[in-house]
Amino acid sequence: MSRMLFLVLGLLLAALPVAHAAAPLHYRCGPASVAAAIAGPEGGWLAVPTQGVQLLRGAAPCWVRIAMPARTDAAVSFAGKRIALTLYDARGVLLAQADRYGSPLNAVQTLDHLVFPTSGSGGTAYARLLLDPYSGYDQAVAIDMVALSSTLERERRQRTFQVAAFASLLVITLVAMLFAFAMRSLNYGLFSLYVLSIAAVVAFRLNLPHELGRSPQLAWIWFCAMYPLANALGLLVMVRLGHFHRHSPLAARVLLGMAAAFLLLAPFWYVAAGPTDQVNSVLHVACLPVLYLACWRGWRRGDTVCLLILVSSLPIVVVWLPLFIADLSGTVLLPGLAANAEWLGLASDILLPLMFLGLLAQRTLAVREQASYLELNDTVTGLPNRADLQRLESAALSARHDLVVLVPNVKRFRVINEAMGTRIGDRLLAEIGRRLRQIGALHVVRLHADQFCVVTTEAQCDAVRARLAAQFSVPATVNGQVIDLNLAVGAARESELALPPGGSPRSPLIRLVRNAEIALDVARAHCLDWVEYDTELESGRQSDLGLLSELGRAIEREEFRLYLQPKVRLYDGAVVSAEALVRWQHPARGLITPEHFVPFAEKTGCIRMITQWVLTEVMALAAQLRASGKPVQIAVNLSARDLDDTGLLALLTGLLQRFGTDPADIRLELTEHSAMADPTVTMQVMGSLRKAGFSLSIDDFGTGYSSLSYLQKMPVAELKIDRAFIHRVRPGLDGFILLQSIVELGHRLGLSVVAEGVETIDEWEMLRALRCDYIQGYFASPALTVAAFARWRDANEVFIAGKNRRQEESA
Ligand code: C2E
Numbered sequence: 001m002s003r004m005l006f007l008v009l010g011l012l013l014a015a016l017p018v019a020h021a022a023a024p025l026h027y028r029c030g031p032a033s034v035a036a037a038i039a040g041p042e043g044g045w046l047a048v049p050t051q052g053v054q055l056l057r058g059a060a061p062c063w064v065r066i067a068m069p070a071r072t073d074a075a076v077s078f079a080g081k082r083i084a085l086t087l088y089d090a091r092g093v094l095l096a097q098a099d100r101y102g103s104p105l106n107a108v109q110t111l112d113h114l115v116f117p118t119s120g121s122g123g124t125a126y127a128r129l130l131l132d133p134y135s136g137y138d139q140a141v142a143i144d145m146v147a148l149s150s151t152l153e154r155e156r157r158q159r160t161f162q163v164a165a166f167a168s169l170l171v172i173t174l175v176a177m178l179f180a181f182a183m184r185s186l187n188y189g190l191f192s193l194y195v196l197s198i199a200a201v202v203a204f205r206l207n208l209p210h211e212l213g214r215s216p217q218l219a220w221i222w223f224c225a226m227y228p229l230a231n232a233l234g235l236l237v238m239v240r241l242g243h244f245h246r247h248s249p250l251a252a253r254v255l256l257g258m259a260a261a262f263l264l265l266a267p268f269w270y271v272a273a274g275p276t277d278q279v280n281s282v283l284h285v286a287c288l289p290v291l292y293l294a295c296w297r298g299w300r301r302g303d304t305v306c307l308l309i310l311v312s313s314l315p316i317v318v319v320w321l322p323l324f325i326a327d328l329s330g331t332v333l334l335p336g337l338a339a340n341a342e343w344l345g346l347a348s349d350i351l352l353p354l355m356f357l358g359l360l361a362q363r364t365l366a367v368r369e370q371a372s373y374l375e376l377n378d379t380v381t382g383l384p385n386r387a388d389l390q391r392l393e394s395a396a397l398s399a400r401h402d403l404v405v406l407v408p409n410v411k412r413f414r415v416i417n418e419a420m421g422t423r424i425g426d427r428l429l430a431e432i433g434r435r436l437r438q439i440g441a442l443h444v445v446r447l448h449a450d451q452f453c454v455v456t457t458e459a460q461c462d463a464v465r466a467r468l469a470a471q472f473s474v475p476a477t478v479n480g481q482v483i484d485l486n487l488a489v490g491a492a493r494e495s496e497l498a499l500p501p502g503g504s505p506r507s508p509l510i511r512l513v514r515n516a517e518i519a520l521d522v523a524r525a526h527c528l529d530w531v532e533y534d535t536e537l538e539s540g541r542q543s544d545l546g547l548l549s550e551l552g553r554a555i556e557r558e559e560f561r562l563y564l565q566p567k568v569r570l571y572d573g574a575v576v577s578a579e580a581l582v583r584w585q586h587p588a589r590g591l592i593t594p595e596h597f598v599p600f601a602e603k604t605g606c607i608r609m610i611t612q613w614v615l616t617e618v619m620a621l622a623a624q625l626r627a628s629g630k631p632v633q634i635a636v637n638l639s640a641r642d643l644d645d646t647g648l649l650a651l652l653t654g655l656l657q658r659f660g661t662d663p664a665d666i667r668l669e670l671t672e673h674s675a676m677a678d679p680t681v682t683m684q685v686m687g688s689l690r691k692a693g694f695s696l697s698i699d700d701f702g703t704g705y706s707s708l709s710y711l712q713k714m715p716v717a718e719l720k721i722d723r724a725f726i727h728r729v730r731p732g733l734d735g736f737i738l739l740q741s742i743v744e745l746g747h748r749l750g751l752s753v754v755a756e757g758v759e760t761i762d763e764w765e766m767l768r769a770l771r772c773d774y775i776q777g778y779f780a781s782p783a784l785t786v787a788a789f790a791r792w793r794d795a796n797e798v799f800i801a802g803k804n805r806r807q808e809e810s811a
């Protein structure tokens with residue numbers, strides 16, 4: 001609004017006709033004394049041109065002959081410029097005297113006029129004009145004849161206005177400084193400096209520096225420092241508020257360059273104000289297109305502050321541009337404008353800072369708004385974030401009791417992020433966010449990293465799950481790279497939420513999210529796609545998580561124990577091989593079986609160090625057993641992670657050398673699952689292990705997906721049938737045919753076949769009938785400590801099933 005007012009005001013003033021008194025004025029320059037001026041040749045007087053009398057620095061004074069009409073007073077307008085003026089009557093008697101800084105004699109000194117009250121009887125007066133030596137200007141001084149009363153009135157109002165402007169500028173400065181301090185805001189700090197510099201310029205117009213220091217020189221230095229500073233700071237503030245660096249970096253650099261140029265002008269103002277004023281005008285004019293271009297671009301990108309800068313500085317163009325052009329070209333385009341320049345200057349002095357203050361406030365609000373958006377929304381995906389859960393909780397959701405919370409997490413996201421870089425990672429996350437928005441859930445929230453939260457209802461859950469699967473069945477293409485998006489999902493249902501005694505749970509949504517995250521942890525630990533929360537999970541999880549942190553130290557504390565489970569050769573009952581199985585002797589929890597820590601160790605990579613420990617123990621033991629004349633082939637479990645380890649072969653051969661172990665005494669078990677995950681890599685690793693003399697075994701056969709063609713090519717010696725295919729299988733049942741086929745398949749591939757988990761004599765006999773080669777299971781023996789294994793072996797050099805049965809029966 002104020003901008004529009006300013007614009008209208010500017011245009012009105014510009015069009016205003018200027019009331020010049022039609023008094024005949026003549027001037028001559030040169031005579032030094034009043035007598036010489038008055039008595040000089042009549043032909044030496046020239047009519048005063050409209051631009052005024054041209055005064056040159058260091059030159060002799062100029063004289064103006066004023067034929068004063070009756071009832072008027074002489075007013076010499078110097079439009080804020082610095083001159084010393086003395087008025088004489090026709091006889092050369094001093095009538096009045098004034099300069100910009102001294103105390104006037106018989107004169108009224110206003111802002112840009114020196115007014116000499118005369119008797120009002122008319123007659124001729126002579127005014128001597130001398131340049132103020134400090135002003136640095138050569139300049140034209142306009143001489144006006146105006147009615148004293150109106151002039152004085154006008155001057156008084158202008159001064160009052162100027163004082164008010166000065167005071168308001170000081171207040172604005174103070175407020176801005178407080179804000180700068182309170183908000184630690186550089187923008188407010190720069191802005192307060194900008195307003196202060198304008199206040200300093202206004203103070204100069206008010207003649208304050210001179211009145212304070214009683215020194216015209218000091219006053220002029222003041223102006224020469226403050227005016228360029230105000231110009232430069234004005235530009236700097238605009239560049240910063242408009243965020244020009246973001247959308248128009250070149251324009252920002254140019255404008256900052258111009259700001260520097262304004263500052264550089266400071267000494268030149270002092271030395272040669274006239275030409276410097278012109279350069280200053282050129283700079284101003286040159287700034288405008290750059291400024292407007294940048295504002296336009298910012299506005300086109302949706303930055304309303306840029307639009308406001310553009311609009312708010314338009315009046316300056318309308319008002320100042322004609323004046324600058326007049327300054328440069330010497331022609332007055334709009335006389336009203338020129339005559340009212342002082343007023344316009346004042347108006348812009350106060351209005352511009354006010355507008356800037358408004359812009360700054362708006363920018364601060366926008367930043368605040370954005371900050372609260374950021375607090376509640378995630379920038380990468382644009383989804384609400386975890387902080388927003390609280391808001392959702394207190395909103396409509398609290399009324400429902402049928403919520404289902406899903407926490408999907410992208411499998412292998414960390415690997416993708418590390419391999420392809422965070423930029424691609426971010427794009428992928430944005431894509432995931434986009435897909436999640438499509439599944440028709442009540443809310444989708446990004447919890448952190450690659451973990452999201454989907455809120456839905458019991459009724460919608462199945463549909464949402466189906467849509468989730470559909471959305472993520474298609475790989476994503478980011479930067480031309482095709483990336484599979486596999487999700488692991490933890491789910492928690494409000495209906496399953498344990499109620500506290502006597503009421504509904506507090507913040508159910510937050511608890512559901514937490515439960516779903518627990519379910520997700522379990523899903524990830526066990527490589528499952530979907531796990532629903534259950535209180536059981538929690539007890540397991542807490543102990544497992546506790547263990548996880550201690551796992552790393554278990555080796556240094558020597559807490560691992562090597563156990564051996566014998567393998568019995570079926571056709572003769574000989575015990576010539578065993579499987580190494582690790583146990584963790586935990587100081588507080590006792591003996592922990594591998595199912596409680598191996599999956600975690602595999603997740604974290606700790607498994608490599610466990611493998612290393614087991615291999616070291618086994619190699620030493622195998623060498624020792626061979627030396628004692630009772631060699632046993634010991635099988636060691638390798639995990640998929642061990643296959644990725646390029647140091648595995650070196651480790652194995654190193655251990656062979658260190659203990660003098662025969663590689664034939666070591667067998668390496670690989671589960672079917674990990675062997676077939678990447679068969680080509682597995683084949684390579686297997687090839688090198690085989691070359692080094694180790695024999696290989698496919699573990700848990702039947703639980704994964706084997707490609708038979710790979711199986712045929714893999715250099716393995718043994719197939720271990722998972723106990724699921726043996727347990728509770730009897731001749732005549734479906735499972736029997738399957739078991740029979742697996743044993744036959746193994747034999748046809750030329751492999752020795754081991755049956756795992758044999759617990760009963762019926763299973764034993766069935767397997768013997770099927771010509772299975774070895775059995776391993778509780779029926780023969782559970783896993784034993786190394787010492788117990790040695791004793792057991794001494795007692796069962798030849799394992800006889802019947803003997804055991806009799807023992808079992810008598811027990
Ligand atoms: P696995 O390789 O299939 O080992 C056989 C598991 O079956 C052992 O469990 C063994 O105690 C158990 N078992 C043996 N006979 C019977 C039976 O008659 N009935 C039943 N129900 N179970 C029987 P354990 O020792 O708890 O090991 C579990 C799994 O942990 C192993 O399965 C293996 O995958 C892993 N594991 C054990 N030790 C190591 C190791 O040193 N390194 C690696 N990477 N994994 C290991």
Ligand code: CA
Nearest residue numbers: 579637669699
């Ligand atoms: Ca095994």
Ligand code: CA
Nearest residue numbers: 699700720756
């Ligand atoms: Ca097994």
